[in-house]
């Protein structure tokens with residue numbers, strides 16, 4: 001082996017780097033994809049190949065991969081104040097501005113915003129605040145959290161416990177006690193024969209209520225949900241789901257924690273996913289699109305009653321016993337403010353609705369001509385294609401066929417990055433995509449699906 005190859009990025013990466021959500025052996029066999037630079041919705045690798053990243057990285061690079069305004073905002077801020085924190089009554093002008101902006105944008109009137117650096121931290125912060133809220137009101141036994149099957153809420157210990165995906169638990173002996181799961185509101189897979197959406201919603205609410213009663217309402221603090229499941233397979237809940245679920249939660253004094261980490265900032269064709277599904281949360285977790293992931297920043301926006309509880313519990317002189325070194329990092333805040341300014345200028349909601357409708361029309365045309373597309377679903381620029389062995393009966397492929405992962409590999413060869421979640425193909429491109437990008441995604445998807453059909457038939 002030449003020393004150049006021995007010292008290649010690939011070799012050094014395999015030798016020294018542990019990857020997230022990667023099979024170690026597969027990495028050793030195939031090597032990593034080495035990304036060198038970005039351009040709009042596209043990335044380039046070190047072999048000179050270009051891909052359209054129809055997943056915006058991890059549902060996050062909403063403004064594409066090399067936005068110069070975000071770069072300039074970060075550079076400006078680094079030049080002025082490269083670090084400060086928010087402990088011990090410290091702040092900056094832009095921290096106050098971003099907090100105000102988020103309270104206003106989310107419609108959490110009278111509420112407040114807290115900053116962290118990852119989605120997982122934001123979700124865990126919501127859980128701790130739910131505990132404070134109930135304890136202050138004389139209900140300290142309300143500690144448990146209910147999430148849904150197939151949910152994804154992050155990788156730290158409580159966040160992973162809230163995931164409803166076995167692969168997030170398997171190696172670690174999770175979930176922790178006190179983290180419960182109820183049914184996933186997936187109409188395509190969850191509805192029984194003869195059941196309509198309204199009956200399905202009633203059954204989901206009844207199952208939730210039965211779980212609450214089994215565990216004891218006095219033990220349940222909160223229910224956490226994404227408006228539309230992302231990593232679980234782009235699952236849009238049936239009409240009326242959140243209104244019905246919230247009636248159950250209110251009956252038993254249980255808070256609704258809204259994980260907007262993927263759905264927030266225009267992704268579903270509204271500023272926030274809660275508008276798309278009609279949810280009225282007590283707290284919201286924001287990340288990813290908040291800064292287009294150009295800086296690790298997340299936020300929790302809380303309703304006034306949650307802040308009041310925090311104030312009350314500390315009225316004897318204590319301090320909120322929570323915080324991250326980089327909470328409210330000035331560069332993250334500057335990037336987030338610039339990202340929000342760009343979303344407003346481009347009218348992100350209108351743009352996502354137009355581009356999302358165009359992509360969906362393409363996908364529906366593909367589905368009509370494909371024997372293996374069971375369903376196209378989603379909202380805005382968050383769309384999923386579910387592959388099935390039989391369209392009429394919805395019988396899935398034998399998991400050993402690995403239909404979804406095969407699609408990912410074919411698409412990748414065709415210069416398209418999608419993401420399979422089992423046999424659901426996910427598409428969540430940068431929100432800046434134009435007609436040409438959307439058409440290119442659809443065309444590469446159609447080509448890849450035809451190749452997959454031939455491969456599966458053989």
Ligand SMILES: Cc1ncc(COP(=O)(O)O)c(C=O)c1O
Pocket residue numbers: 058117118119120121123152153154155226230231259261262287
């Ligand atoms: C819905 C949702 N919640 C939480 C998270 C966790 O965010 P992070 O990886 O920044 O901790 C993710 C990450 O993909 C997510 O998709």
